[in-house]
Amino acid sequence: MQAFNSPLEAFLYWETTTPNKVFLRQPVHGKIKEYTYAQAGVEARKIGAYLKSLNLPEQSHIALISKNCAHWVLADIAIMMADCVSIPIYPTLNADSIHQILIHSESKAIIIGKLDDFESQKSGIPEIHKISIGLYDQSSGMLWEDIIAKQDALVNINLPQKEKLHTIIYTSGTTGIPKGVMHSSGSFMESSKTLKTHFEFPDHLKLFSYLPLAHVAERVLVNAGLVFGGNVTFAESLETFAKELEATQPHLFFAVPRIWTKFREKILETIPQNKLGILLNIPVINTLIKRKLKQKLGLAEAVFIASAAAPIASSLVKWYQKLDIKILQGYGMTEDCCVSHFNTHQNNKIGTVGKTLNGVKVKLTEEAEICIKNNCLMLGYFKNPEETTKVFDKEGYLKTGDKGEFDHDGFLTITGRVKDQFKTDKGKYISPSHIELLLSHNTDIEQICIVGTGIPQPIALITLSELGKSKSKIDLVQSLMDTIKSINPNLEKHERLEKVVIMKEDWTVANGLATPSLKVKRNNIEKIHQDYYQSWFEMNDFVIFE
Template sequence: MAEIERSIPQKFFDRVKEHPEQILFHNKEHGKWRAISWREAGEVISEIANGLLYLGLEMQDRVCILSENRLEWLYADFGITSAGGVTAAIYPSNLSDEVEYIVNHSEAKFIFVSNWGQLKKLDGRENRMRGLKKVIMMDKLDSYSEDTISLSQLREMGRDFARTHPDALSERIKSLTPEHLLTLIYTSGTTGPPKGAMLSHGNIIWTYHALEDLFEEILDIGPDDLHLSYLPYAHAYERIGGIYFGIFRGVQIAIAEGIDKLTSNILEKRPTFLLGAPRVYEKIYSALMKRIEQESALKKKLFWWAVNVGKQASKYRLNQKPMPVSLMPKFFLANLLVFRQIKNRFGGRLKFMVSSAAPISPEILEFFSALDIIVLEGWGMTETSAPSTITRPGKLKIGTVGVPLKGVEIKIADDGEILVRGGNVFKGYFKEPEQTKEGFEPDGFFHTGDIGVIDQDGCLRITDRKKDLIITAGGKNIAPQNIENLMKTDLYISEFLAYGDSKKFLVGLVTLDEEAVTVWAKERNIQFKDFAELSQHPEVYKLIESRIAELNKRLPSYATIKRFKILPHQFTQEAGEVTPTLKLKRKVVNKKYHDLLESMYSGLEDGEI
């Protein structure tokens, strides 16, 4: 049996030695993709780590990264952790006061920033962030100040330091143990200041090995595979599942230019697997539906015939039963005429996709399964080093998030909350002993805040967040995410918020799919000056009313949407309404639109609806 790794940097530099010329990163530079070997990446990371040692980084000092996804983000992270530091990631969308809080709370000694826009958030830092010793700019610096240097300067310092201290970095890496902290990941903090979840090297190593059989024997992931990385690096999902696990498997990692360029980047790099949040898959599904709507009647009929055949075949695959002989020629034709064209839009090499970070609609999973595209669904959170459960090929059970990872224990509390124990569970919240204590049972089980059930096959089904459950005036417990996911499968609906705690019935807020609704309106010669005006048009309201009425038929009567309002804009990350992984911030939205939501209950006599 191979020796278990002691740290992430140890694993990284072991791979550099073993396969120096294999490709690690693909990065778009000056409009062209450039391949970067393990050797080249190792040299840059060594320079950064040595530069930090020169500047006085001590073991377990915290260093912040405030940047968009880019190659230098990853170089900085591995440089920090190789020097024995702890990366405290900050979302590039965070405002100046939020940046100040994380820098001060983490007691960061240094901070990497991507550009002048991010640097501006540190203005007045000599009074606001007194612990900061040095700011390191990834972009080129045109002017310098005493506390600010460029990344290229840091690398030069590192090269000079390595010449006079050739063993300093290797000795620091050797001194790292699984118990040392790797990162602080700050949670969104919708009910107060964000909390810094402490994840150790051992947490990540343990979690990887709990999934090793899936990666190695079932999915067969290795150096010939390519992962297109686009989810935020400040989030646990991409950083652990995409980057750190990718390092363990030796896969190639292409750094996407941004979510807006995802479609073109997929066609250019032809990934073999993708990680995504449900909202990404909802958008892919919506885009396909829009495309089909614009096709001829014959092509529409062919598409839905193929999907129906795919759904029949999918039932046999999911139950691990052979496909009937009578179905085989139909499925062959469906694949040849329809499915292959759709798969080519993903580059033609895709083995599987993973959905996590929030529950995904079963309708979306059933659709992709019909197309013979494997979507594995995982469940976990920052505090559990990302995954705690995952579905597995050949044992997929739509509507569940699979079975626990090897070594992970899961039980359901009396109130339905999911409790987790295992080597993936974090070390607590940084400098928050009381909140850490509140999160754990005496026997070590962690309170996840999610509600769920374990079925007869040992699969976990998530019903909702404990704090998000709607309890109606009639005492019905309703999981709003189930309703919202169903509504978002509609071609014309982009986002949906269900509301109705302590009320007699449920209402909703709707944001529209701008492209689909605009096409619909133009086909009917509806005049409008902009989309905000169109969204409030009576005919658009009638359209959405009819669509919701159809979707309501699939819900129990007490969970149907009785009234709704259409917003003239989308929920955005900039407005604080969604997270970086595009999850709705329910409390923020409820508070922001409280008067509008409550207005839907006014004017009703007692007993109405």
């Protein structure tokens, strides 16, 4: 692997050595628009030159709000070329949240790309310089295409030192106000190097980018593609996603547990579980079925298939394993640039997040909190020295807020969040995550939040999967009761679930009950529903429809 100090240095290397190699592939109205490294370089240099023409101070903060697309990556490179710091913003945030981030980050300009509903968001943008991409029907401020047509390209580009501030990533935040995580250029180079150390990648690396690039995990993967001189394909829309993934057949594929659940639902809509089970037990036929399903999912050429960001049910991982799809679970966070723990092809234990990665030091506190030290820890929280001090211990370890335990073979299991514990009115503390994981084996359930403050026993608040929504009320109640009866004996007495409450609406980013990375926002859910816990607990029904 070529050694680089920054993503920009990596891009310039491939621009020089492989100018005609395809770098970005963007679907537009069903047709693919390709950018070679040379073409990408021209566009990025012109946008970079325009940013410099604004006479902003060096290391000015430039925001970027867009769904994943070729222009997201071009804009990111342009920001680096202009000696500026990128402030990525989730494309689904509302106007108030966008405004909060732009003001806190002191952004001097914003690049506006592919968005679903910019009309409802634009009031959140203060009076700063704006660049809009006409290809995605945006027209605020200067037009990207006009800059490309008129601006001379940057010639002299300063390469950043690896210690220099590269980006501020505002955490999606399951609790509280998002914090701005500062990372240097070297952080992403270290994460790419760690990936390469543990996994074998083909020379002509293909990636498919669809999870938000404002999230650290997707940014790490796309940066890895840049470091390895690969190419990145984007999805045009949710409707075309499956077809484009199948056509791409990426070498790396990362998904959060909810997406793996959705994939399984789609497969079972075509081949019911009973039929699939029979076919997988027939020699020769089973090979054809596995090959066809992997091809259809877009995973026929994948050498690294991963799940992270939230716990995934072991039963789901084993289900995919029967299709020869090996999902490797890992663990990392924005603050450690995703370099912490991961299962590998050689060392994989389902139900754990793997062994400690090379270059990582880890320790557990007396309360079992996981503390991490690596070569790509954040520089701190922007304008928040108090929180920065709180999150590092005296030896420089990052306090993750997650609790865990190691087995005798060195595999780490996440057992909960330090702050997610709640106390029932019996005075017993409960960590909900392991109960939620047991409950997630039921395919009728989409999202889970175990609660119980102020009542004698915990209850499960859930939303239904498409499969669950399609069932009759009687069948659904029976399914949920069977699951609770099977898991309660394995729990401590004070942890046993007393009720299941089915929510009227799903928990989404739009209603503020899920993060952009699809994690449940426990605090927000509790705020809305806590007043009802007692009345639900006192109802006669075991399964309650909100």
